[in-house]
Amino acid sequence: MSFFKTLAEKPWLPQTAGADFELENPEPFRIPEKTALKFFLGIVSVIFFLFTVTFLSRTQYPDFQALAGEAWQPFTDATQLWINTAGLLLASISLHLAAIYSRKQNQSGVIVGLVAAMVFTLFFIFGQIAVWNQLNALGYFMTSNPANSYFYLFTAVHGLHLIGGLIALMKVVVPFISNRSFEAMTKGLDLCKTYWHFLFLVWILLFVLLTSSSETYNTIAVLCGF
Amino acid sequence: MSYVAIADQVEEESHHPTSFISKYVWSQDHKVIAIQYSVTAIFVGLVALVLSGLMRLQLGFPDSFSFIDPSAYYQFVTMHGMIMVIYLLTALFLGGFGNYLIPLMIGARDMVFPFLNMLSYWVYLLAVIVLMASFFVPGGPTGAGWTLYPPQAILEGTPGADWGIILMLASLAIFIVAFTMGGLNYVTTVLQARAKGMTLMRMPLSVWGIFVATILGLLAFPALLVSAIMMLLDKIIGTSFFMPAIISMGEQMGYSGGSPILFQHLFWFFGHPEVYIVALPAFGMVSDVIATHARKNIFGYRQMVWAIVAIGGLSFIVWAHHMYVSGMNPYFGFFFATTTLIIAIPTAIKVYNWVLTLWKGNIHLTAPMMFAIGFIFTFTHGGLTGLFLGNVVVDLPLSDTYFVVAHFHMVMGVSPIMVLFAAIYHWFPKVSGKHLNEGLSKAHFWVTFLGTYAVYLPMHYLGFLGVPRRYYATGDTDFIPASAQGLNASITVAAIIVGVAQLIFIYNVIHSLRKGKKAEPNPWGATTLEWQTADTPPQHGNWGANLPVVHRWAYDFSVPGAKHDFIPQNMAEQDVEKASPDASNNTDEDGENPQGAPA
Numbered sequence: 001m002s003f004f005k006t007l008a009e010k011p012w013l014p015q016t017a018g019a020d021f022e023l024e025n026p027e028p029f030r031i032p033e034k035t036a037l038k039f040f041l042g043i044v045s046v047i048f049f050l051f052t053v054t055f056l057s058r059t060q061y062p063d064f065q066a067l068a069g070e071a072w073q074p075f076t077d078a079t080q081l082w083i084n085t086a087g088l089l090l091a092s093i094s095l096h097l098a099a100i101y102s103r104k105q106n107q108s109g110v111i112v113g114l115v116a117a118m119v120f121t122l123f124f125i126f127g128q129i130a131v132w133n134q135l136n137a138l139g140y141f142m143t144s145n146p147a148n149s150y151f152y153l154f155t156a157v158h159g160l161h162l163i164g165g166l167i168a169l170m171k172v173v174v175p176f177i178s179n180r181s182f183e184a185m186t187k188g189l190d191l192c193k194t195y196w197h198f199l200f201l202v203w204i205l206l207f208v209l210l211t212s213s214s215e216t217y218n219t220i221a222v223l224c225g226f
Numbered sequence: 227m228s229y230v231a232i233a234d235q236v237e238e239e240s241h242h243p244t245s246f247i248s249k250y251v252w253s254q255d256h257k258v259i260a261i262q263y264s265v266t267a268i269f270v271g272l273v274a275l276v277l278s279g280l281m282r283l284q285l286g287f288p289d290s291f292s293f294i295d296p297s298a299y300y301q302f303v304t305m306h307g308m309i310m311v312i313y314l315l316t317a318l319f320l321g322g323f324g325n326y327l328i329p330l331m332i333g334a335r336d337m338v339f340p341f342l343n344m345l346s347y348w349v350y351l352l353a354v355i356v357l358m359a360s361f362f363v364p365g366g367p368t369g370a371g372w373t374l375y376p377p378q379a380i381l382e383g384t385p386g387a388d389w390g391i392i393l394m395l396a397s398l399a400i401f402i403v404a405f406t407m408g409g410l411n412y413v414t415t416v417l418q419a420r421a422k423g424m425t426l427m428r429m430p431l432s433v434w435g436i437f438v439a440t441i442l443g444l445l446a447f448p449a450l451l452v453s454a455i456m457m458l459l460d461k462i463i464g465t466s467f468f469m470p471a472i473i474s475m476g477e478q479m480g481y482s483g484g485s486p487i488l489f490q491h492l493f494w495f496f497g498h499p500e501v502y503i504v505a506l507p508a509f510g511m512v513s514d515v516i517a518t519h520a521r522k523n524i525f526g527y528r529q530m531v532w533a534i535v536a537i538g539g540l541s542f543i544v545w546a547h548h549m550y551v552s553g554m555n556p557y558f559g560f561f562f563a564t565t566t567l568i569i570a571i572p573t574a575i576k577v578y579n580w581v582l583t584l585w586k587g588n589i590h591l592t593a594p595m596m597f598a599i600g601f602i603f604t605f606t607h608g609g610l611t612g613l614f615l616g617n618v619v620v621d622l623p624l625s626d627t628y629f630v631v632a633h634f635h636m637v638m639g640v641s642p643i644m645v646l647f648a649a650i651y652h653w654f655p656k657v658s659g660k661h662l663n664e665g666l667s668k669a670h671f672w673v674t675f676l677g678t679y680a681v682y683l684p685m686h687y688l689g690f691l692g693v694p695r696r697y698y699a700t701g702d703t704d705f706i707p708a709s710a711q712g713l714n715a716s717i718t719v720a721a722i723i724v725g726v727a728q729l730i731f732i733y734n735v736i737h738s739l740r741k742g743k744k745a746e747p748n749p750w751g752a753t754t755l756e757w758q759t760a761d762t763p764p765q766h767g768n769w770g771a772n773l774p775v776v777h778r779w780a781y782d783f784s785v786p787g788a789k790h791d792f793i794p795q796n797m798a799e800q801d802v803e804k805a806s807p808d809a810s811n812n813t814d815e816d817g818e819n820p821q822g823a824p825a
Contacts, residue, residue: 009427012782062483142459
């Protein structure tokens, strides 16, 4: 691996290790925003991972009542969540297409893709809020059970990340209105699309996690050694 | 599309400052931001220093000061710990020195995201203001101890359980946002903006330390963020993430089923890497100071890098050694004791290498070098007591005694601060263009170095006696002899002397900034790039028209056959002046080194 090869270099020897080294490399991974985004996704992964670990450990306490599994539990029928998931998937795909059109300098394609991505993202966010309202109407308040607390917490943190993404997307789109630079647009959309795909993946994991039954949690907890 | 490396991009249009405001207030220049970070961090650090003085007054002379009641004492303890660890050390090492040194040492014009960098400072300042605000709210700041363990942190009876704890958690969350913005900048700059010829393995160890520490911070601070969010929800909304069913003040609370131990795991999953977030930059910077002032290449450069990387990795699997007495599964203790002892190996390698760098070096006992050597003492000392506490059976009787207080202050209080002073004395001529007063600097060293020993050495003994930490007053006990109080009083006197002695440093800095001797560009004869800038202090953009090109590693000191006892990193082989053949050894001839050449 190049990492270990790097660490094995002997920099004190003259004219050996990397004497001709230069960072002026036109490869795509030399775009600093890409490196920063990779680290950022790493940080966000750690945040969700830690929430998940605490969640799994909390499922093993006697007062925890899973939100699915029994007929009367709200997510035994998770139709609304499936609809939201479809919305987020479409947002992700639209953004991907917008990035492709931007690379081809197809302006109308970019606009359609962007509008669709924003509409579907907002659809997802409002869909999640609708789920919150349903839960509230059913008496599943944030404080009444840790499973509820975690559901609200996870969806809120995930939603805030999407809203942050929308703000970043605005920072890509607004300059384009005046400068019409497809180069900058493509660079920005590539980053946004990666972020959307990532948040879609996170949502899928959260979806599975939050709508599992007690037996599933118990099995995972045994496997993890809780 | 044609690609221009970040380091080569001309930045005139992006953020070349024109007015005073854009130059010194809303500045996007990494050097100005570094100074803003440093001044803010040192200011809150002084607040925390005063708090520790107040704590010591109570411990040394109980019942003599009416304004220090038990609540105030716990608030002082809590704020002292949190400010020192996070708002001073983390901010000063990474926000201050990280910001200043990374672009200069790797040959870049600035951080890759200057605007984000500026934002990072202002958000950090907001975190500091929110934290300081807690001194002025009803009930005062939180007194839960810097670890903020629930359930007691958010229940009535703990000082600041209403406003204080909320402001503390909010401030931490804001700090983490600030750190993330800065941290993304540091890692990306190191990876993407290095000058031509600057391979990773040619980077000075300072940059390696800051780089790996930043990665640790980016991965560890989320644990604190997660626990802060969940505890805030427990406090404000009444969820039961960490709160068990509990009766408080005779009243059944609405909480049920939560796990306080879970918070401890999360907290220390952040808290232990945090130790290395502070220590790794210190390790890196002290390596550069020692090599430069011993006129000798760092012993085992590769080992030093490997050790930094290994410590960084291992630091994530030792956290539960802070929790041996928490009631967790005893098998965990075995595992974490093992990993804790393993992490001692790369750390010991570093200590050996510093000592071996000094061995047969041409040691210049300048102020930075004295602090660096002082660090080797205090760090070894604190590290050895760490081996005691890392073993479960030894930790159990010593847990929650002054032995622990002595240990972590030696290893993570005094040692990083020794390096901070070494670094400030070392880089001050470059940052300000002025020399500090050498006599005052050395006086500052001796009072601080000997004074900290007078403070912390007796604490080990108090710990062996079993004197518990975190107690406002011990009163009469069977196991603590009366003489312990005499020892406590002497510790307090020493602590106040050390605290007041820091005024020497502050006076020295202010006086030297105004009337100090003008510094030449490279007064120590250092090899690294920041000393090779055209201007001292470096101008905006750092390098003038052309970026430096790196031809060698950072430690070409006393190279046989070379005329001078150092070769800068940006000097090509053909430009190196050779020593005249009749010279028996490579003397430095610029008159800066009265001690002469190495043996």
